[in-house]
Amino acid sequence: MASKISVVLRPVKSIVVRFCPFEPNVESTRKFLQCIYHKKIQATNRNCEVTADVRHDGSEPLVDVMFADGDRLIMKGANLTTVEMLTALGSRCNAKDLKEEQKSKKSP
Amino acid sequence: MGRGWLPALQLLRRGSKAVTRHWKAMHFQRQKLLAVTEYVPPRPAVPPHCLPAPRDRPQEEDVMSGYVRLLRRQVEQAFRSSRMVAVCQYNSMPDEDVVTMRHYLRKHNIEVKFVLNEIVRPVLAQSKYRNLLPLFVCRNILLVSPETRAREMLRVLKGIPQVNLLGACIDDTILSRQGVENFAQLPSLEASQGQTVGALALLPSQTSSLLQRGPSLLTALLDEHIRRLRDTGAPGKPPQEQGKGNH
Numbered sequence: 001m002a003s004k005i006s007v008v009l010r011p012v013k014s015i016v017v018r019f020c021p022f023e024p025n026v027e028s029t030r031k032f033l034q035c036i037y038h039k040k041i042q043a044t045n046r047n048c049e050v051t052a053d054v055r056h057d058g059s060e061p062l063v064d065v066m067f068a069d070g071d072r073l074i075m076k077g078a079n080l081t082t083v084e085m086l087t088a089l090g091s092r093c094n095a096k097d098l099k100e101e102q103k104s105k106k107s108p
Numbered sequence: 109m110g111r112g113w114l115p116a117l118q119l120l121r122r123g124s125k126a127v128t129r130h131w132k133a134m135h136f137q138r139q140k141l142l143a144v145t146e147y148v149p150p151r152p153a154v155p156p157h158c159l160p161a162p163r164d165r166p167q168e169e170d171v172m173s174g175y176v177r178l179l180r181r182q183v184e185q186a187f188r189s190s191r192m193v194a195v196c197q198y199n200s201m202p203d204e205d206v207v208t209m210r211h212y213l214r215k216h217n218i219e220v221k222f223v224l225n226e227i228v229r230p231v232l233a234q235s236k237y238r239n240l241l242p243l244f245v246c247r248n249i250l251l252v253s254p255e256t257r258a259r260e261m262l263r264v265l266k267g268i269p270q271v272n273l274l275g276a277c278i279d280d281t282i283l284s285r286q287g288v289e290n291f292a293q294l295p296s297l298e299a300s301q302g303q304t305v306g307a308l309a310l311l312p313s314q315t316s317s318l319l320q321r322g323p324s325l326l327t328a329l330l331d332e333h334i335r336r337l338r339d340t341g342a343p344g345k346p347p348q349e350q351g352k353g354n355h
Contacts, residue, residue, distance in 0.1 A: 021197075021243050021274040022284070030197060030246045037199030037270050052197070052272040056284035 003035060005086045009045035011096040013068045018053040019061035019077070029061035029077035032085050065089060067096060179227045186221060187237065190252040194261065194276040194288070195240065198222070198249045201270045209268055216260040218253040239282050243274050258292040 017033045019026045035041070036050055061077040063085060073092060075085050124132060134142070187193060201209075210220050225244045232241050249271070251261060256278050265273055276288050283291060294300070 022239075024242055027245045033197070033272075034199050034246050037201075039200060039202070050269065052269075054272055054274055054285045056275075056286055 003038060005090060007041050007086060007090040008093050008097060009041060009048045011067050011093055012045060012048050013066045014049040016051045016053060016064040018055060020055050020057060020059055022056060025078045026061045028080055028082045029063065031082040032063060035082065035086060176227065180231050183223065183228055183231045186252045190254055192253045192256045192276060192278045194251040195243045195274050196249050196251060197272045197274055198247045199270040212264045213251065216257050217255055218251050218261055221250040221252060223248060223250050237277060240277060258288055262289065262292050
């Protein structure tokens, strides 16, 4: 299911996934990281830097997305499922894409 | 004399044939023969409801096919024979990158093993590596090596963003990612042994000079005294000082 959601990463500058692998609540965050590295999603934006920050300090799993227009999306993956995180990111990316298209249409 | 005697067999041929479309009763002799030669299944010596229920074992045998057993044995073998086992998360990589990574790691005698969680989890749960269990979620790979070359492994993995080091078990010690990085910074065993031996040997090497320090100070003082007396004193005194110096 999670691999069927396609996310267009064009408006995204960088994604940092921070988690502590010895904690029990990191499964959805790790699955999210795995899905992000899928070739279809990576193909939408080759310049997007995806970094995995592996810690061992008992901190909560975190996904930090920096967009090209300065916006920031922080998702705390402890109580979220992978599908929820992907749909949230996907909807925001689509919204930004639409805005970009409208802006480029308005200004010829 | 004219009348022939028809054999009994022929009597059967009158009336309907052997194979009929309607139900036909068997000949009595045939019925008796079949009744006598009926199959009687062998009865077990102990009635089956008296034996302990063997239901559990057949279920496990069904689930654990030979292939699963073989894979488990391979994983156990890998854990037993290697000093360093690193667990990394594997995100999808192009195939040629996988081959390149395998090549570079093989140069440092590190083998890459793709493992399935449902095989590794039971193996770990029964062995002493229970604390590595939470690492095995999503796709993972194991980097096993009989040597502990953490520095080279980290250097190779730094160039591959799709493989994330989660933790390792080096010399029966479970380390996190930070622990592996610290371990890589340590000097090699031979270097640290040499340093320890050098530090321990430093003090005994100073013992002889320490012991000689008192008498050497005394001789220096006496020489200085003689020189001063020679400079300032009468010619009669120096031979006496020389005699005292000889004692």
